[in-house]
Structures are given as C-alpha cells and as structure tokens.
Amino acid sequence: MPYADTIAAIASASGAAGVGVLRVSGPAVPQIAAELLGRDPDPRHAHFAAFRERNGELIDRGLLLYFPAPASYTGEHVLELQGHGSPVLLDTLLRRVCAMGARLARPGEFTERAFLNGKLDLAQAEAVADLIAARSQAGARAALQSMEGVFSRKVHDLLAALIALRVHVEAAIDFPEEEIDFLADPAIMRQLHALRAQLDELLSEAQRGVRLNDGLRVAIIGRPNAGKSSLLNALAGSDRAIVTDIAGTTRDVLREQLNLDGIALELADTAGLRETDDPVEREGVRRAHGELARADVALLVTDAPHVGHDLALLADLPASVERIVLVNKIDLDDHPARYEIRTDAIWVWASAKPGSAWTPYAITSSNSLDQAVAKARSVRVAVTCWRWNRSPGTWATRIRYCGPPGPASLPPKSCAKPSMR
Numbered sequence: 001m002p003y004a005d006t007i008a009a010i011a012s013a014s015g016a017a018g019v020g021v022l023r024v025s026g027p028a029v030p031q032i033a034a035e036l037l038g039r040d041p042d043p044r045h046a047h048f049a050a051f052r053e054r055n056g057e058l059i060d061r062g063l064l065l066y067f068p069a070p071a072s073y074t075g076e077h078v079l080e081l082q083g084h085g086s087p088v089l090l091d092t093l094l095r096r097v098c099a100m101g102a103r104l105a106r107p108g109e110f111t112e113r114a115f116l117n118g119k120l121d122l123a124q125a126e127a128v129a130d131l132i133a134a135r136s137q138a139g140a141r142a143a144l145q146s147m148e149g150v151f152s153r154k155v156h157d158l159l160a161a162l163i164a165l166r167v168h169v170e171a172a173i174d175f176p177e178e179e180i181d182f183l184a185d186p187a188i189m190r191q192l193h194a195l196r197a198q199l200d201e202l203l204s205e206a207q208r209g210v211r212l213n214d215g216l217r218v219a220i221i222g223r224p225n226a227g228k229s230s231l232l233n234a235l236a237g238s239d240r241a242i243v244t245d246i247a248g249t250t251r252d253v254l255r256e257q258l259n260l261d262g263i264a265l266e267l268a269d270t271a272g273l274r275e276t277d278d279p280v281e282r283e284g285v286r287r288a289h290g291e292l293a294r295a296d297v298a299l300l301v302t303d304a305p306h307v308g309h310d311l312a313l314l315a316d317l318p319a320s321v322e323r324i325v326l327v328n329k330i331d332l333d334d335h336p337a338r339y340e341i342r343t344d345a346i347w348v349w350a351s352a353k354p355g356s357a358w359t360p361y362a363i364t365s366s367n368s369l370d371q372a373v374a375k376a377r378s379v380r381v382a383v384t385c386w387r388w389n390r391s392p393g394t395w396a397t398r399i400r401y402c403g404p405p406g407p408a409s410l411p412p413k414s415c416a417k418p419s420m421r
C-alpha cells in the first residue's frame with residue numbers, strides 16, 4: 001500500500017552516544033537524499049556526507065544510506081543517516097529532514113508500514129518489539145526466531161490443516177445423501193486430535209515466549225526468619241534486603257532482576273507469612289500472597305525443624321506454578337548440601353547465610369561457577385535450581401552441582417545430568 005507521506009524518526013536510543021541514527025521512509029526520500037548529498041545517492045551504498053542546513057551551515061558529517069523500494073525494511077524508499085549520537089545534532093537533522101517534506105513518525109510506524117506493505121506478518125512485527133525489548137539471550141533468541149518467521153510458519157501450517165479438515169465437514173453437510181459418511185473416517189478424528197495437540201503446544205510456546213521476555217517471576221516465600229532475605233542477597237550478590245533476626249523485618253516486596261544462564265528472572269523477597277496484629281506487617285503479608293498469585297516459581301524457604309509445617313504454604317498453589325523448597329540453615333547442624341527432584345517440588349538443602357560453605361549461587365554463566373569454586377576452596381556445593389516448566393524437554397532443569405571437597409549426594413537418576421562445565 002503506497003503512502004503519500006514520508007515519515008522520519010531518530011532510530012537510536014535517546015541520550016548521548018558515539019553514533020546516532022535517523023531513519024526516513026516514504027516517497028520523498030530520493031529527493032531528501034539528493035538534497036542532503038548534493039547528488040543522487042547510489043542504492044545501498046555508504047556515502048560519507050556533510051549534512052547541511054538549507055543555508056549551507058554544517059549540521060554534522062556522517063554516513064548516508066539509501067535503500068530504494070521495495071528492497072527496504074518498510075518496502076518503501078528508506079534513507080538512513082548516521083551521524084554523531086548527540087541528541088541536539090540528531091534533533092537538528094530531524095528538523096531539517098522534516099523541512100524537506102517528511103513528518104515525525106508515530107511510535108512503531110516504520111514496522112507498521114513494513115507490515116502493511118507485506119514485508120512482515122503480524123507475528124513477525126510483534127517479534128520486532130520483543131527483540132528490541134528482550135532482557136535475556138533466551139528472550140532475544142526466541143524473538144529472533146519469530147521474526148525469521150518460524151512461529152508464523154507454524155501458524156500457517158495449522159491453518160492449512162484446519163482448512164483441509166473443514167473440506168470434509170462441509171462435504172458431509174453438502175452431500176448428506178451420499179453413501180460415504182465423510183466424518184466417520186477414523187483418519188479425520190486422528191487429524192483433529194493431532195491438530196488440537198499442535199494448537200496446545202503452540203499456545204504454551206507463545207506463553208513461554210512471553211515469560212522469556214518478561215522474565216520468570218520467582219516469589220521467595222516462607223515463615224518469618226526462615227532466611228528469605230538472606231537468600232535474595234545471596235542470589236543477587238549484594239546486601240539488597242535488610243537481614244536481622246527480628247521476625248517481621250521485611251514488610252514490602254523487594255525485587256531483584258537477575259539473568260541466570262540467559263534466562264531473565266525477577267526475584268521477589270516477601271514478608272514472612274504469619275498471623276499478625278501489626279497493620280503494616282499485615283499489609284506485607286497480603287502483598288506476599290499477591291506476589292505468590294502472579295509467580296511462575298514459588299521458592300519456599302524453610303529449615304529442618306519447620307519443613308513439615310511450612311509445606312502447607314505450597315498446598316493451595318495452582319499446578320502451573322513451579323515449586324522449589326529450600327531447606328535452609330544446614331550449616332547449623334552441619335548437613336551436606338544436596339538437592340533432589342521430587343514429584344511435589346525441587347528440593348534443595350543449602351545455606352543462605354553469607355560466607356557459609358553451602359551458599360546457593362546465582363550463576364549467570366557456567367564460567368562464574370568455576371570461578372566461584374576456584375576462589376573459595378571451602379565451597380562444597382553450589383546449587384542453582386530453576387526449572388522452566390513441567391513438560392519434559394522444554395528446558396533443561398537448571399541445576400549446577402559442584403562437587404567435593406567433602407561428601408555430597410549425587411543427583412537422582414531421573415534428572416538430567418547436571419553439567420559441571
């Protein structure tokens with residue numbers, strides 16, 4: 001769909017930077033490019049140009065790239081101007097381009113034009129926004145795949161299969177007097193079941209995509225003084241939360257963003273769950289329940305004497321919420337750190353106390369674990385334990401186990417072999 005107007009916008013992030021990019025798309029592009037360069041630009045050629053005001057005054061020097069339609073991002077004539085990344089210079093250049101016939105683009109208008117000109121389909125257009133906003137490598141990878149059309153192809157395949165099935169249904173309706181009962185064919189039912197399974201898989205894939213972008217929400221919950229705030233600090237590697245031995249220290253929800261093995265996590269430390277007359281703490285407990293309700297992972301912190309009692313906190317959670325039980329404070333009775341994957345939850349025995357030999361580590365890359373072990377000879381076990389969801393094979397159970405010195409139990413056979421890279 002050819003547009004009569006030409007749009008322009010600063011394409012690079014706001015703020016000062018080494019290089020800034022201005023993008024222009026629409027029918028006025030050839031004339032704007034020629035006026036800025038002083039001659040017609042060569043297609044897809046980086047011209048070094050002096051960008052000047054109408055009166056000849058120099059604005060900036062930089063690169064000018066011209067992509068004639070339809071071989072461009074939007075499918076229209078596109079001009080890219082790369083200058084110094086000063087917001088003032090870029091603004092001046094944008095004003096100059098607008099004076100030559102462009103108008104300011106609305107947010108997302110370049111991608112909208114790409115979509116309307118058939119350069120991208122809707123899933124791909126949305127993936128562009130996801131890619132720009134991705135907060136983890138996994139999120140970026142998923143968005144990139146969608147942008148490359150992997151997701152769209154699956155949708156199109158499903159659609160084609162559905163249309164094929166519809167033909168049978170319509171035949172059965174249109175020719176009821178026929179001897180052959182089109183719908184009685186067992187192959188039709190099989191196809192329908194297969195289609196439903198594919199549809200479910202596609203839906204959960206889309207949900208996973210949302211999580212990859214937004215980050216997995218992990219709610220750290222438990223009784224007061226179980227060590228929730230200590231755990232947040234240990235995983236975040238900083239004194240983010242106040243830790244005291246006074247029950248009820250944490251009232252508000254504290255959040256910490258973490259990138260674990262390429263997965264974005266949002267950890268939320270919450271107030272200890274208990275009955276209380278203190279109105280502030282009561283509000284904290286209410287917020288903790290709210291946090292749990294929107295979590296993907298419930299990380300219950302408890303300790304050996306309270307395990308049986310505290311497990312009740314997990315009882316009401318929906319099945320979709322991943323559960324991790326951390327039996328904390330094992331340093332007190334000198335138990336070894338270990339983990340087990342049980343049907344009700346992933347169980348981890350560790351210690352969140354700073355400087356403890358059994359501290360659970362947040363591992364942002366496999367290297368950092370090796371470094372942590374190399375640095376602290378006393379570390380016996382470093383466990384990070386997140387699982388994406390219950391369906392097998394979607395994501396590896398994210399456990400890093402780091403062995404001796406000292407005895408430690410081996411992982412159960414049922415789980416994927418933890419890597420010791």
Ligand SMILES: Nc1nc2c(ncn2[C@@H]2O[C@H](COP(=O)(O)OP(=O)(O)O)[C@@H](O)[C@H]2O)c(=O)[nH]1
Binds near residue numbers: 245250
């Ligand atoms: N010995 C030991 N003490 C711990 C451990 N984790 C937390 N604590 C202590 O338990 C008390 C309560 O910890 P805190 O993190 O504030 O618990 P929260 O109320 O659940 O947030 C503090 O005195 C911590 O130092 C642990 O693994 N071992």
Ligand SMILES: [Mg+2]
Binds near residue numbers: 229241250270272
């Ligand atoms: Mg706390």
